[in-house]
Amino acid sequence: MTERGLVIAFQTTTQALAWERACRERNMPGRLIPMPVAISAHCGLAWLAEPEDRESLLEMAEELGLGYDLVVELEGGEADG
Amino acid sequence: MIYLDQAATSYPKPPEVVQAVTEALIGAGSSGRGAHELSLAASRLVFAARQAAAEFFGCGDPSRIAFTANATESLNLALFGLLEPGDHVITTAQEHNSVLRPLFLLERRGVDLTIMPADRHGIVDLDAMRRALRPATRAVVLSHGSNLTGNLLDLAWVLEFCREHDLILILDAAQTAGWYPYNLADQPIDILCFTGHKALYGPQGVGGIYVRPGLSLRPLKVGGSGVQTFSRQHPGEMPEALEAGTLNTPGIAGLAAGIAYVNKLGLDSIRRVEGELTSFFYKQVQEVPCVQVYGDFQAAERLPIVTLNIEGVDSSLVSRLLAERGICTRSGGHCAPLLHEALGTAQHGAVRFSFAHVNTKEELAEAVEALKSIVQVCGGEKDD
Incomplete structure (x- = not known):
């Protein structure tokens, strides 16, 4: 199985924690998860939210100047192999 | 201590x-x-x-x-x-x-x-x-x-x-x-x-x-x-x-x-207390015979540090005798070799007293008395 939902990947742990802090302060949805391998085999953290939260999360990021790497919607499903 | x-x-x-x-x-x-x-x-x-x-x-x-x-x-x-x-x-x-x-x-x-x-x-x-x-x-x-x-x-x-x-x-x-x-x-x-x-x-x-x-x-x-x-x-x-x-x-x-x-x-509060402690200590030790204090005490502000020597006595001996009286200081070279050369303390080092807001004037007064007693003891040794 792979994750399902809106996944925001970060370049650094610090970016991820800044994102979490901002979301908590603004009551925005989502949580930190390990970087899904479906997005990147690199290690690190990612933010998991619902696809419908994309706009509000990215607006927040722009307003606060929060850094991130990628925004990907994962469909979920069985992992290969 | x-x-x-x-x-x-x-x-x-x-x-x-x-x-x-x-x-x-x-x-x-x-x-x-x-x-x-x-x-x-x-x-x-x-x-x-x-x-x-x-x-x-x-x-x-x-x-x-x-x-x-x-x-x-x-x-x-x-x-x-x-x-x-x-x-x-x-x-x-x-x-x-x-x-x-x-x-x-x-x-x-x-x-x-x-x-x-x-x-x-x-x-x-x-x-x-x-x-x-x-x-x-x-x-x-x-x-x-x-x-x-x-x-x-x-x-x-x-x-x-x-x-x-x-x-x-x-x-x-x-x-x-x-x-x-x-x-x-x-x-x-x-x-x-x-x-x-x-x-x-x-x-x-x-x-x-x-x-x-x-x-x-x-x-x-x-x-x-x-x-x-x-x-x-x-x-x-x-x-x-x-x-x-x-x-x-x-x-x-x-x-x-x-x-x-x-x-x-608060930084202001910490600095005020430490400044008072430093002035209190400096004023007393500079009047102790045979004590030489180093540094710029005319400056408007300084760190809570008073470094000194007793004339003709190794700083390490002074610091050791202070430690025996329960007073912790640092002696010798202080990892600042060029400044020791400028101060003329490259040979004997120097005794550093450094304070924080948690120290008290009573502690410092005790240190001054200890220093005076060491001056007497070492002065006597020097005369022999």
Whole structure:
């Protein structure tokens, strides 16, 4: 199985924690998860939210100047192999 | 015991610092490594500490603060990470070996070095920087406050000089972070190197470096970062760029608690108390026969340090006799060889008394009496 939902990947742990802090302060949805391998085999953290939260999360990021790497919607499903 | 070696490391550590270190050991895993409860607890703790340090120094962006083991590591990072053969760098005779030794090594690798002298009071004539300027001058590196004399350099003057001549300022704040009210938003210091265990009241083994936006340093070490596993290069983004390897999470937790402790007391209050203690001690010891005090006591402000010698007596003997009376000081050389030469103390070293707000006038009065008794004893020995 792979994750399902809106996944925001970060370049650094610090970016991820800044994102979490901002979301908590603004009551925005989502949580930190390990970087899904479906997005990147690199290690690190990612933010998991619902696809419908994309706009509000990215607006927040722009307003606060929060850094991130990628925004990907994962469909979920069985992992290969 | 009367602890008057606060410039070496602050003691006792505030209970909240001890508690924060303990709680981190119990409740935090490895920062930036995984997303389970303990790992996230560590990552959150480190991020909160980064934010606290950024707010404390007034730099705004927490990602510009990287944690290190101490000010020495931070200074090595700054100097080796920035300077290239052919660069010219200006420093002072006031510096600690944490600045001088990296610079002497860099000098052997082709960096040109100018050291501005200090006089017999340890005062550095900053105006000499104008004469030291060359087309290749790239940076100025200096300690804001001397660990040996407690003399301070005029930061506003240095900032203006560096701005005027487009020089990178690397500030060694080992003695001043937690004492001087830095505000990087108004004081455009390019690189600030600090330790956590002195005036910030954290545990030993943790420090940090601020690097201004737009300036990047070659890291001293590369390796595990918690991100970008399959890249052959260490991440270039701050702060991870300068933080290879597992972080000292308990130490960083203690540093954050130390910053909170300083914020709670207030820098003004700490400085006022320490200033009073320093003046009280200085006035008394300067009247003790055969005692010579070093440093600039005419300056408007100085660190809470009084360094002295008893004429003709090795500083190590004085410090040992003080220790036998329960008074902790530091003797000998203080890792500032050029300043010892300027003061004329290279042969015998010097006895350093350094204070914090937790010390009392009663403790200092006891130290003065102990010093007087040593003068009598050693004077008698000298006469024999």
